Amino acid sequence: AQSVTQPDIHITVSEGASLELRCNYSYGATPYLFWYVQSPGQGLQLLLKYFSGDTLVQGIKGFEAEFKRSQSSFNLRKPSVHWSDAAEYFCAVGAKGGNNDMRFGAGTRLTVKP
């Protein structure tokens, strides 16, 4: 079965600084990859997803992620962080076909300093 590791539990960045959140997955074939954001008191919202094709994926709110097969990674990036980006970020991997589709990482909490 697929699995996801988010190595960083908590990251703090200054507003305006660049951001990279790490995600490593384990799956025997090409996976479906997702990043979700959970703001305080809100449900999870999809930021972006990778299914196939271009390995650099653009998402909402200025986020992007790059699928690197050789590193089994799907890191999330943003060139300039805004205070409103403070939230919990979850990486998820889905299997093509099969019954139990999604596995989520433990999440990375992002704090943005003024």
Add this chain to the structure above:
Amino acid sequence: GAGVSQSPSNKVTEKGKDVELRCDPISGHTALYWYRQSLGQGLEFLIYFQGNSAPDKSGLPSDRFSAERTGGSVSTLTIQRTQQEDSAVYLCASSLNRGAVDTQYFGPGTRLTVL
């Protein structure tokens, strides 16, 4: 249109009591998922429903947990004889079809506290 809604938003109960959590998916979505999010943990898959097919219950942690989906729409997650370790946020999601290719839309969750 309306998103996924869940009720109640918060539930405090005493150990040993039964609780019911409700999920209203997006209209027309045939797939419905329940997840549990414990403090410091990722989302733990519990159960999903797809149309009229038998649900995938492989993620339910014990036989105290059960769920049903009436009329292919509203779903209820029931936890019997609650334990303190059941305290978590329970999230519901729906998608147009089952399968990782379809984006899951999440509700705001129900925060369950078992005293």
